[in-house]
Amino acid sequence: MNKLDRAIGMVFPAWAERRAAARTEAARHEAVQNLLSGYGKGYGRHGASQTKKSMVMWQTDVGDADVDIHDNLERLRARARDLHMGSDIVAAAHKGLRTNIVGTGLRLKPAFDSKYLKLSKKDEERLRDSIYREWSMWAETTRCDAAGLNDFYELQSLAFLSTLMSGDVFALMPMLPRKHSVYDLRINLIEADRCHTPEAMALLNSERIQSGVEVDADGMVVAYHFSNRHPGSDRVAVSPHEWVRVEKYGELTGRLNVIHLFEAERPGQRRGIPIISPIIESLKQLDQYTEAELMAAVIAAMYTVFVKSPAEDDDYMHGMEEPETDNQYQEPIPGTGGSNVKMGRGAIVYLDP
Template identity: 45%
Template sequence: MNLFDKTIAAVSPNRALKRIEARKKLKLLNQGYGDHGANTRKKSMLGWFAKSGSVLEDIEHNIPKLRERSRDLYMGAPLATGALKTIRTNVVGSGLKLNSQIDYEYLGMTLEEADAWETTVEREFNLWAESVHCDAQRMNNFYELQQLAFLGQLMSGDSFALLPVIPRPNIPYDIRVQIIESDRVCTPDKKKFNTDNKIINGVEVNFRGEVVAYHIAQNHPNSISLKRNDWTRVKKFGANTGRPNVIHLMESERPEQRRGVPILAPVIESLKQLARYSEAELMAAVVSGMYTVFIKSENPQNEQPGQYFDEYDDQIEEDDTNYELGNGAIVALGENESIQDSNPGRPNQAFDGFVTAICRQIGSALEVPYELLLKHFTASYSASRAALLEAWKMFRMRRSWLASDFCQPIYEEFLAEAVAKGRINAPGFFTDPVARKAYCTAEWNGPSQGQIDPLKEVKAAAQRVNEGFSTRTRETVELGNGDFFRNTRLRMVEERLRQEGGLIPNENSTLEEEPEPGGGEEGK
């Protein structure tokens, strides 16, 4: 009761009692989040200070620091390196392969004509994609560029690709893919202090919030160079053709976000602390393994037993002021010198359990089960399969996103060049938008999920096909990333060769075989 209520109580106790009763009712009427997550009276919530800002304050201003720390973890923390490479390997693998699937019904083709057209396009695309000439730097083919772009997006938050036209000899296509470092897309020095917020982290928007251009530095902004840095403004789409000039590969967390956040951002602190803890435990275990005997001599004139007795004795210079631990070393001390033994108690028996518990939390944030994160499968078949299925939900989502935001736009530009140069016959490609969409429809197949128990997986796939829940084409891709139609044609050739070689009976041959010489009961 405060002073005012005490004064009222002295004059009118009934009114004071009603005030206290009304105050209690107000507390009871505190409903919804106000009594839970938004409560400011509970002791557990009193020390929780959180401030909500716009995307600019919460994300954009923090991206450079997040990017630096994410890269440092990738280069120095094994768990962070393994997490990014695990996602990269399962999503991209050796590369997402083109599987043209045109809408032949709209285009007025038969199924046989569509299959022949798709085969021609895939052959032409492989001519370009499997060569390093598709790379503006002539270092990677298209499938390796997928790995580079995706890993850069995971590590730095986003990745950029330009589509310049560079003619080169002995290659019929001129379109190239140029992957650039995400740091190079930044705000020019002259426009960093503008208050209109039209250029944030190198991304320029108009009054509607639409991204219209990117500002790309000629040199890395953090590189050591005396050369003056210049910026080039590149429009996102061509003004006349609408052709994409820049492919921005990023994952958005909030509306109006312009740059991506590294996937390790929520677990940066946990990964760094875990790396420090692992290094400390490793050093303690190494020190514990070096059992060293210190001898105190009463007569300093006596010959010392020797500084080091190991295989590197002739390589170490003696230093009377420096003592080091060695494998089974005997270190002699001078007069009035002593040593206090220290037992680190390593290896720590609780190390593995603690690391596993932290890895569970990190894996949950990255959508990678800790079994897959640590490559340690010790649970039952059902538990291991459930973990893999949960991980593959994320892998498929990211694969679909990579295919639609990176592979498909590049393929459409390649196909437009192939049609313009007459290497691919596609009537109506440049005049009918629906026809162009029908020609460009494609699937992008990556590495298969793999099986814990192949026999069970194959039986389940066969059952799904028999019940009509799936197709042989889809199951062939899921189980082994193969092509059902090509497999069928190859099997026809194989079975014919086996029949001709007599390994299996021909349909026209008789079922009864002639008895071998010496056969029967008499020949035994």
């Protein structure tokens, strides 16, 4: 308070009080304007606004790929697979993408530098036919599959579908000698859930191993950790997990041991997410809505007649005989003693007086 305010306060106290209140209100308004000015420039007036009604309740934190993706993978996979098994829209989308993208699969087309090899046209055709013949002996039979179930082209389709559903899939390429097999190379597809960080290593080396993927000091992927059983298997309760560390490249030859199929969206991301992850909530609500609409249509289509008898005489039913309750339209509901019947197409339910 300056000298003028003190002088006014001695002569006109009420006026001095109003001056002080006005000065306080002006200072508060200036402070608010200064505060809002920091949020009213550039993106602060749009996507980063904290004052708009549509944005004021939208508060989100910044997280890296480990926090935003890897910590939520288990639940994302479970929900995506449940929708694949129970929602016709999701199943059709997954299989439609598989058919349109993979189709019959990648086919071998031998290519080599015939000029450098000094091959004639006839030798070039002979070598190309020989390569394709050898490839067909391995790829067009189920011997290329470690499980012995699919040929090479069916494995491509399975791997792509699993990637859409689970976010990623792994292909091991071990050398497994077997009878009546010309080549020992096998393809062993591993579902995403089996690649996980062992509990013993999760605490000791959490920076290097995330979601079963191990990196070196430079961030390069060097190995994967696989369980011998799926975590959702019933056999897990009988025997514990056994973990195997598989190096991405062979130590002696540098041969690729593991092929990891996934689509990265962020730097530092080591695992993939199901393709329907951003719309899981919408798809679930749509599935529930569709189910409710179908049920309503089914109930409306059941033209069920309820007849109330005017007297207690069971023999007098206005010329209508009481239907049997063991036919396909009116069956006794289990647990009710046969006194209740369920609705059916064109069913007639007789009521008491």
